[in-house]
Amino acid sequence: MTRDIVIKWHFPHPPKKVWECLTDPEKISQWLMKNDFKPVVGHQFNFHTKPIPQMGFDGIVYCEVLELVPNKKLVYTWKGGPRPGVIGLDTILTWTLSPDGDGTRMVLEHSGFNGWKNFVASIFMEKGWKKIGKRFGVLLNEMK
């Protein structure tokens, strides 16, 4: 499995507190998106947000809890597409927490792009990224 996006973060709060924000649906909705998450392996849930038609995304993320280790690790699928039943994006999110001094070190991996990032980057490293970056800024604002 290619690890396509890896983001490392430090929070000045204990893992237990961070874990609550990752697994309590009410708290998740406060920082991420509206959802019907339950901390149960096999539970299927959705995130709801604004559609982004130009990226073939109808605003619903389809998820299933794959792995759950309290205060340590959470894994769920992250799928989306232009309309129900059509999946263009089939990926996996892995959240890993570990104590770091008085706080928490969190690693977020968004994987399953099947190596596209490296592949596409190798072709287009020098072409057009800046332009895309700008357009992307507009999309982000739409997501807010």
Add this chain to the structure above:
Amino acid sequence: MRNCADPFQAIADPSRREILMLLTKDRQSINMLAGNFEMSRPAVSKHVKVLYEAGLILIKDQGRERYCELNASGFDDIKNWLIFFDQFWKQKLQNLEKLLNTNAENDKTAK
């Protein structure tokens, strides 16, 4: 122009990725491409068609040959998702950090 075929599907196939890699070096005719594969020329031609319909390559007729070249703008969908999520998560994690800070403040006040 946005084409109807899905670029994600188009590059899911290893042969088609191989064709794209070959085209990163230089434009090539379908016959030249076919020389790199065990499969028949019509099979290569079929893959080329999928890539073309997904907007990932351009095809130009020159004499009796059809030349394929990469179409940079066709990769935007794929790049957009990756750049999108990289930024998306960073922004969301900032939200999470704010929420944790607020919760901790509230805990203190409650005590």
